[in-house]
Amino acid sequence: MKKLSSISLAAVLAVLAAPAFADELNVVCSNEQDWCDLMASNFEAATGIDVAMVRKSTGETLAQVRAEAGNPKIDVWWGGTGDPHLIAAAEDLTEASGADTSALLPWAVNIAEISSGKTIGIHAGALGIAYNADVLAEKGLKAPACWKDLADPAYKGEIQVANPNSSGTAYTELATLTQLFGEDEAFKLLAEIGANVNQYTKSGSAPSKAAARGETTISIGFMHDMVNLRKSGFPLEIVAPCEGTGYEVGGVSVIKGAKNPDAAKKWVDFVLTAEAQQAGLQVGVYNVPSNSGATLDPDSPDLSSIKLIDYDFATYGASDTRERLLARWDAEVKGAGGAVEE
């Protein structure tokens, strides 16, 4: 009995090594790891505030912020695609930081206005098409240049794209085509493209990775992901669709009820400055920074040379539009042939 007592006592004591409540800033970063680390150390150097940072994808962060609502362990959420940030704002999980947006580009301010200042745009990335040049040549196919080219039956079984039910990237594609061609026309086109799709992946970045390795020939995704893969040495060619394309805006949000609200606001102010944003070039960040004063990498997709649509975040970010479009996608696109394993 004594043995059991001492063992259980020790277990209980171990369990009681209670959490730390030190003064610091807790950041969840949904950007690339290197970019997260660099921004954290730059912020520490500039403000002297101790940053504790962990990297999680946007979907995971949103799930965690929801579960922790009321007693959050995170102060500020930086990076990742804007939709989850907008959802968090709509669900009242984040609060306005009151940061100055006067130096920012219009699309970044737009996001802030939609969410009444709860999330602010930090970078943008355009949607594009990529193809593996080696495989394309081997199969004797011609390179696609427009969205409509993808409906060509010659590409049967060669295209990979994510499932919009699980991936924000694919939802952006769905919303982009809807805005470009009108809803009925867009679903017709999606069904035609769908007949060529070999797999609807769960994750939005998976198709481009598969294209990089030649597991598929053509992928649809965000251009900055494609640039990244191309820079690491894969034979990936990137296409900005001729009809024009949509884009995502990454956000930064202060979590409602944050334990360190002042430090969180300083973080928001800091990541919106031109100096902080252009530091991303050192670690290969190829999306477009939101501060108009930040310099661009020559390799990054220049938004001014791409035909961008006037993406309506307010309408297509709203959950009723989303549910309606996804239901229609399930009904008209998912079952429309395709998804074939050669």
Added chain:
Amino acid sequence: MKRTAGLWLLIGLAGYALLPWYMVSGGVFSLGWVVDMTGKGAAPAFWQVVTQGKWWLAGPLPAFAAVALVQGFARGQLTAARALVGAAAAGLGLLVAQGLLIPGSAARFGWIAGEGQPGMGAGAAITALALLLILTTGISGLGRGRGDAFVTGLIGLIVALVAIFVFYPVAHVLIRAFELKGGAGYGVSEFLGRFFSANLWGLGCLAGGECGPAVNSLVLGVMTGAGTTALGLAFALIFTRTGFRAKPVLRVLTIIPIITPPFVIGLALILLFGRAGTVTEFFADTFGWEKTRWLYGFGGIYLAQMLSFTPIAFLVLIGVVEGVSPSMEEASQTLDADRWQTFRHVSLPLMRPGLANAFLLGFIESLADFGNPLVLGGNFNVLSTEIYFAIVGAVADPAKAAILSIALLVMTLGAFLVQRRWVGRKSYATVTGKADSGRHAALNPALRWACYLTALPWAAFTAAIYSMIAFGSFVKLWGYDHSFTLEHYIRAFSVSFANGIRFTGSAWDSYFTTLTIAGISAPLTAFVGLATAYLLVRQKFAGKEAFEFSTMLSFAIPGTVIGVAYVMAFNFPPIELTGTSVILIIVFVFRNMPVGVRGGIAAMSQLDRSLDEASIMLGANSFTTARRVIAPLLGPAILAALTYSFVRAITSVSAVIFLVSARHNMATSFIVGRVENGEFGFAIAYSAVLILTMLAAILILQLLIGKRRLRRADRVEA
């Protein structure tokens, strides 16, 4: 009984009057609270009641008083025991009730206006533990558990732990399955419709369409369970019943797949068998075969799961196959059975508990597996990935996640009941303490060759996969640019020697955290798991089957659900653990303990009860018997439990994604982030270092625990 109860009374009083009741900043070991004993936050419960009027904390006080009275005045064993049970149960009930009624900043149901309280701390935990053990001591005094306070105490402790760390959080998630749309409360009307929908259970694939994820999961689970059990058995037979020469090499190959971080196996398979894979290219070039994407779908997932989970079946089976008594086999042969008949009618039936438990583990692992279907799933949907994206996908649907989890649990419960029926009530005791010659019957040639022909190619396949992985960490861009580089290792694990040793590589932080947490949780897991197995096999008590199934629960639910459940349950008082390393340790202990339980049950059913009885007759109590007789005979089971829990704590990913925090990041979530970013070389280099670390740890464990000695020579009949 009185002495034990008295001891716990003292400990409980100390916890109540000396230790801070609530969580204190900096942790109880920082001792900062000592100077602030009567202050607002850090005061022990006694002072909170006296000086701050928190009368609801007074619950345990009358209970302690009653226990003290019993100690002093009660006459007669039975009266005293009854009084102890009553007093302790009441005290415990009041303690739990106040915690649940006044969580966080405000009391529930507007009960006490304006009052809230922080999470419970050391004082509360010690007080609750003392009350619990006084309660179980009282129960033993009533004659339950053969009047053994150790047995009732152990049952009480494990039941309490499972209730707090499995039921409490899981209930938080599952209740959402019954949520009505638009926040209209709870009900079964929507649940039934969604649960029995064709989207979930559809059989369209028989007609050339798509099957529901539940059906896919079920088929995959049964196939993986059966396949891993068969392969595991083949390996175990080679080890124990043949004179195969390269056993040590084989041993490493059987262990390695479980110590591989997620995604790595899937990635290696893509590089071999994907449309642009090495093997595919080879066949396309030589035989002109069409390059296909067959890997993406059932075939790929099945292959990856077979690779990943065969070692678990092997770990469970090796101890059982070894334990089958040679005497029985000899008797069979003396009665003129040939080797095949002996194996078929004597050895194999005696291995049933092992086979059943190996199958159950393989089945459940396959259902809950998330990494392999994510990488190789193609359009083959399974429950675990559906659940993950119901939680983190573009449209979050917690109700769907909960419903799918229930479907998963129903399958687990089904498999559990089937395996119980199959094992039945027969005795499988073959380690009896009686002497036997120690020569295992050899396999008949046909069976031996069957084992060789299934296991050895598989081992070669494993070796090929792992050479690929090792290769991947030394080249610039795996699959494309194969020029040699050490860059990945340098980025991850560089060390600077200027001004003493500084670990400058970016992987070190998560590496040390991971090893520490795995090192703490592994022995706890093994202890809780084997103690549970001991209770299940050796003790009789009411509700045993429900208890057994409840221990499987946290294992059967996919990690994502467990992770979210833990955040929902432990982010708020009365128990607030998020953001700490403790929550990681706890989630590993309760998620991995079923392997300890299953392995322990399989091994313990072989030990003849006469061994325990002999020990008890010689005057030892249950604790001494468990420690001195049973534990030493459980060597392989202990090793399996320790190995598995250590390794799983390092390699599990889905459960920890929501629980890691900036101060306590784990290796796998770090690696997954790198994979998402396309840095395969870096991810694989880190994985390779982890694999070597784990391999070293396992070898050290093997040396420390040693082989159990069954007084049988380890040899096979010539």
